[in-house]
Amino acid sequence: MDTEQNQAPSDARPVLEAPDIARVLTRIAHEIVERAKGADDVVLLGIPTRGVFLARRLAAKLEEITDRKVPVGSLDITMYRDDLRMHPPRALARTEIPGDGIDGRLVVLVDDVLFSGRTIRAALDALGDIGRPRAVQLAVLVDRGHRELPIRADYVGKNLPTSLRETVKVLLAEEDGRDTVLLGAKPDQ
Amino acid sequence: MQRHLISAADLSRDDAVLILDTAEEMARVADRPIKKLPTLRGRTIVNLFFEDSTRTRISFEAAEKRLSADVINFTAKGSSVSKGESLKDTAQTLEAMGVDAVVIRHGASGAPYRLATSGWIDAAVVNAGDGTHQHPTQALLDAFTMRRRLVGRDTGLGQDLSGKRVTIVGDVLHSRVARSNVDLLHTLGAEVTLVAPPTLVPVGVESWPCEVSYDLDAVLPKSDAVMMLRVQRERMNAAFFPTEREYSRRYGLDGDRMARMPEHAIVMHPGPMVRGMEITAEVADSDRCTVVEQVANGVSIRMAVLYLLLGGNEPAVSHARTTEEK
Amino acid sequence: MSKILIRGARILGGEPQDVLIDGETIEAVGTGLSAEGAEVVEAAGKVLLPGLVDLHTHLREPGREDSETVLTGTRAAASGGYTAVFAMANTFPVADTAGVVEQVYRLGREHGYCDVQPIGAVTVGLEGKKLAELGAMHDSAAGVTVFSDDGKCVDDAVIMRRALEYVKAFGGVVAQHAQEPRLTEGAQMNEGIVSAELGLGGWPAVAEESIIARDVLLAEHVGSRVHICHLSTAGSVEIVRWAKSRGIDVTAEVTPHHLLLTDELVRTYNPVYKVNPPLRTEADVHALRQALADGTIDIVATDHAPHPHEDKDCEWAAAAMGMVGLETALSVVQETMVETGLLDWAQVADRMSVAPARIGQAAGHGRPVSAGEPANLTLVDTAYRGSVDPAGFASRSRNTPYEGRELPGRVTHTWLRGKATLVDGKLT
Numbered sequence: 001m002d003t004e005q006n007q008a009p010s011d012a013r014p015v016l017e018a019p020d021i022a023r024v025l026t027r028i029a030h031e032i033v034e035r036a037k038g039a040d041d042v043v044l045l046g047i048p049t050r051g052v053f054l055a056r057r058l059a060a061k062l063e064e065i066t067d068r069k070v071p072v073g074s075l076d077i078t079m080y081r082d083d084l085r086m087h088p089p090r091a092l093a094r095t096e097i098p099g100d101g102i103d104g105r106l107v108v109l110v111d112d113v114l115f116s117g118r119t120i121r122a123a124l125d126a127l128g129d130i131g132r133p134r135a136v137q138l139a140v141l142v143d144r145g146h147r148e149l150p151i152r153a154d155y156v157g158k159n160l161p162t163s164l165r166e167t168v169k170v171l172l173a174e175e176d177g178r179d180t181v182l183l184g185a186k187p188d189q
Numbered sequence: 190m191q192r193h194l195i196s197a198a199d200l201s202r203d204d205a206v207l208i209l210d211t212a213e214e215m216a217r218v219a220d221r222p223i224k225k226l227p228t229l230r231g232r233t234i235v236n237l238f239f240e241d242s243t244r245t246r247i248s249f250e251a252a253e254k255r256l257s258a259d260v261i262n263f264t265a266k267g268s269s270v271s272k273g274e275s276l277k278d279t280a281q282t283l284e285a286m287g288v289d290a291v292v293i294r295h296g297a298s299g300a301p302y303r304l305a306t307s308g309w310i311d312a313a314v315v316n317a318g319d320g321t322h323q324h325p326t327q328a329l330l331d332a333f334t335m336r337r338r339l340v341g342r343d344t345g346l347g348q349d350l351s352g353k354r355v356t357i358v359g360d361v362l363h364s365r366v367a368r369s370n371v372d373l374l375h376t377l378g379a380e381v382t383l384v385a386p387p388t389l390v391p392v393g394v395e396s397w398p399c400e401v402s403y404d405l406d407a408v409l410p411k412s413d414a415v416m417m418l419r420v421q422r423e424r425m426n427a428a429f430f431p432t433e434r435e436y437s438r439r440y441g442l443d444g445d446r447m448a449r450m451p452e453h454a455i456v457m458h459p460g461p462m463v464r465g466m467e468i469t470a471e472v473a474d475s476d477r478c479t480v481v482e483q484v485a486n487g488v489s490i491r492m493a494v495l496y497l498l499l500g501g502n503e504p505a506v507s508h509a510r511t512t513e514e515k
Numbered sequence: 516m517s518k519i520l521i522r523g524a525r526i527l528g529g530e531p532q533d534v535l536i537d538g539e540t541i542e543a544v545g546t547g548l549s550a551e552g553a554e555v556v557e558a559a560g561k562v563l564l565p566g567l568v569d570l571h572t573h574l575r576e577p578g579r580e581d582s583e584t585v586l587t588g589t590r591a592a593a594s595g596g597y598t599a600v601f602a603m604a605n606t607f608p609v610a611d612t613a614g615v616v617e618q619v620y621r622l623g624r625e626h627g628y629c630d631v632q633p634i635g636a637v638t639v640g641l642e643g644k645k646l647a648e649l650g651a652m653h654d655s656a657a658g659v660t661v662f663s664d665d666g667k668c669v670d671d672a673v674i675m676r677r678a679l680e681y682v683k684a685f686g687g688v689v690a691q692h693a694q695e696p697r698l699t700e701g702a703q704m705n706e707g708i709v710s711a712e713l714g715l716g717g718w719p720a721v722a723e724e725s726i727i728a729r730d731v732l733l734a735e736h737v738g739s740r741v742h743i744c745h746l747s748t749a750g751s752v753e754i755v756r757w758a759k760s761r762g763i764d765v766t767a768e769v770t771p772h773h774l775l776l777t778d779e780l781v782r783t784y785n786p787v788y789k790v791n792p793p794l795r796t797e798a799d800v801h802a803l804r805q806a807l808a809d810g811t812i813d814i815v816a817t818d819h820a821p822h823p824h825e826d827k828d829c830e831w832a833a834a835a836m837g838m839v840g841l842e843t844a845l846s847v848v849q850e851t852m853v854e855t856g857l858l859d860w861a862q863v864a865d866r867m868s869v870a871p872a873r874i875g876q877a878a879g880h881g882r883p884v885s886a887g888e889p890a891n892l893t894l895v896d897t898a899y900r901g902s903v904d905p906a907g908f909a910s911r912s913r914n915t916p917y918e919g920r921e922l923p924g925r926v927t928h929t930w931l932r933g934k935a936t937l938v939d940g941k942l943t
Contacts, residue, residue, distance in 0.1 A: 076214070079226040079227070079228040079496070079500075080226070080227060080228075084228065084500055084501055085501060085502050086501075086502055087501050087502060088501040088502065088503050088504065089496055089497050089498075089499075089500035089501040089504070090501070091207060091210065091211065092210070092211050092214040092215075093214075094214065095214065095217060125227065128223075129221060129222075129223040129225065129226070130221055130222070130223075131222065276829060276830055276833075277828060277829060295830065296832075297830040297831060297832035297833060298703075298713055298714040298715050298784075298831065298832065299713065299714075299715070299784030299830060299831045299832075300830040300831075300832075302784045303784050303785075303829075303830045303831070306783075306784075307785075307828070319714075320714050320715075320832070321714035321715075322713060322714030322715075323714070365714060368712070368714060391710070391711040391717070392706050392707060392710075392711060392717060392719070393706070393707045393708040393709070393710060393711030393712070393717075394711055395708075396708040396711065396712070397711070397712075
């Protein structure tokens with residue numbers, strides 16, 4: 001959810017274009033099937049906003065591969081953030097857990113960008129209040145480094161070495177009208 | 190939204206919709222195995238109740254605990270603390286203990302406003318009902334209940350109550366619920382009609398954004414929601430109406446009257462109901478009556494209000510989502 | 516006592532003249548008076564008025580010395596330009612006997628800041644049931660001529676009738692606090708649009724007007740005169756106007772705050788605006804100003820009602836009713852009546868000195884500023900503008916609704932029988 005920006009930096013350059021994103025998601029889907037040995041107990045939970053769209057796209061691809069319906073939902077982590085007191089309260093996004101729940105399932109969390117790892121930490125806390133999965137894995141479109149917590153992704157679309165002075169912006173057709181990942185300089189504060 | 194919640198009239202349409210949307214998410218917590226969120230961990234909230242109201246206090250307490258706040262209950266029953274000095278002194282004493290928010294119920298209209306504006310304390314103030322003035326969280330939970338029933342749980346998200354016709358029946362004069370609802374429902378685009386005997390409508394009501402009628406039967410067929418207010422029997426002694434029987438004949442809701450409401454229309458009541466006075470058991474127990482839902486919704490609404498007032502470094506100021514970079 | 520020459524003062528707002536005081540009396544009024552042997556007060560541009568007379572003051576002594584005493588109250592009076600105040604009877608004990616009124620009268624004389632004329636209670640203990648010893652209070656050293664249960668209404672029509680009749684024997688007058696008690700049970704503010712929104716118990720205009728209507732008819736029937744305290748509604752004005760046109764012997768007062776403030780202020784829930792009768796609407800304020808201008812309302816009376824801080828630093832319902840007013844009255848009248856062109860300074864002198872002295876029979880007060888008259892005088896710097904700072908009040912209480920508000924005019928000097936009680940804005 002924290003990938004939103006008011007505007008793309010003016011000097012941003014694309015690092016992934018629409019066909020790249022599609023290809024990368026297909027690859028991740030295959031990796032999930034392979035590592036989960038058929039993915040029959042996989043539940044995909046996207047982290048709002050763009051993680052949810054990515055999770056739905058992954059679910060569609062998993063269905064193509066396995067010919068089975070894959071439960072997909074969303075997990076809003078706002079209430080579990082560790083920086084709540086640094087900002088005004090945020091509007092909550094939807095948490096939608098698929099009907100059969102997550103107990104004993106393999107939950108794959110899906111987000112667009114992996115950065116400090118704090119979002120995923122919050123997601124793990126949120127998950128713990130909802131149920132007890134067999135295992136939890138993490139899929140991200142972009143890993144830009146600079147982790148502040150001992151967290152890593154199981155499935156990465158693209159490793160993107162960045163400077164802290166740079167910003168990564170993921171645009172998706174469902175929300176932004178087009179698919180692209182932009183890398184640019186952080187606007188002056 | 191401001192730092193305090195004193196009056197439903199202080200809420201903009203966007204503020205109100207944000208609260209309702211947030212409450213919709215909070216409601217989902219009730220369906221989880223662990224009905225708790227860590228959001229207000231380390232925050233201390235005092236429930237300062239100068240009037241008996243177990244229902245409202247428990248509802249706030251449940252909301253506070255589900256958000257992991259530390260809760261102090263202060264019930265100042267009796268007359269020894271009903272004096273002015275005591276409100277100030279009590280509030281200051283509590284704040285000295287490190288309280289982040291005060292949820293106050295007080296018999297004097299304006300007491301929460303005084304507490305929030307007099308410089309006595311710094312904590313956020315949430316009005317849990319003051320005299321015959323306001324009860325904003327009640328109005329919010331009523332609006333939430335109406336939006337769920339009349340617009341839809343999911344389709345209602347982001348929506349207000351435009352065009353919905355709400356009829357509020359009973360002791361408007363002494364009702365903070367009526368005042369709060371008139372303000373909030375108007376803000377949310379609903380059309381409100383008050384129905385009461387003329388003795389129980391305040392002088393000055395003509396400035397309120399609503400209609401006034403003395404004829405319940407004429408209004409019922411044009412209502413999407415009918416909210417029955419509690420009528421205390423002691424009002425009879427002050428000549429507001431002659432007898433209980435006459436009141437319930439003219440202004441009570443029974444099965445026959447309910448049948449004149451549109452199919453989809455709901456019956457609401459802030460509780461506690463006086464069965465046989467303003468509402469018959471047949472109506473109170475029917476599935477069109479939302480009394481029990483209102484109680485459940487009250488917890489969600491209060492969670493939303495507390496989150497939006499206390500969840501960040503400052504209250505949520507607008508519907509706009511805060512963004513950050515990655 | 517030495518001579519004082521007040522040089523170049525505009526008497527009643529007229530052309531500059533000198534006024535020479537010798538001892539307790541005005542010796543001469545004219546231009547170019549000799550200053551020989553006299554202390555000179557330069558008064559160029561200032562307005563000289565007869566010492567102001569307040570027919571409605573609460574001095575709180577005996578009983579509530581935590582809010583005001585005769586000393587602090589009369590110092591506040593001198594500070595506001597008053598040379599005589601009528602002290603209301605709702606003290607503890609109630610001023611319903613010769614003993615209490617004599618004590619209050621004597622304290623005023625001893626302190627020497629302002630003459631204190633006690634008002635006697637109409638009924639024993641202000642309970643509205645049994646007439647107090649009105650004659651004994653009149654015959655006492657205090658010489659009581661005005662009787663009032665102020666704070667409470669003499670609501671029993673028979674008691675009111677008897678009181679009106681009884682005081683005729685010694686030329687007294689009953690001052691009625693017009694408030695029908697049943698219509699104002701639980702009342703917290705004016706009943707209307709604002710009370711409906713705020714959920715505060717309403718004090719309807721009719722509760723005042725119905726009593727005034729009854730009392731002017733009673734006065735007519737028994738041939739007595741009646742004085743109506745603190746008129747606050749347009750309807751009350753109409754009734755008094757009608758009564759006067761019928762020849763009924765009625766006089767009426769209005770407070771400064773009812774000339775300026777409206778019930779919109781109650782939206783702050785700040786009890787500093789809580790007063791009885793309550794602040795009314797803009798339309799009422801307008802009617803009261805017109806009535807004071809055209810003489811329907813005879814006088815301005817402060818209803819100076821001191822309360823300790825803790826009685827106002829609380830929620831509205833728990834707060835005491837009343838405002839202090841002695842030290843701001845003239846400024847409020849200048850703002851609302853003079854600067855609006857409704858009254859000139861000669862008329863202000865009538866409404867705030869001459870007429871109240873006449874109604875209350877305060878000998879030596881409200882007299883013309885001319886040779887041979889008692890030197891009870893007030894000098895006003897009408898060009899002054901400043902914001903009200905209660906910290907500077909001489910009153911023991913600070914419950915003013917004007918804190919921080921800019922008001923025109925400032926009393927710089929007050930003389931009580933030739934003795935300066937206020938010099939350059941400072942009490943002596």
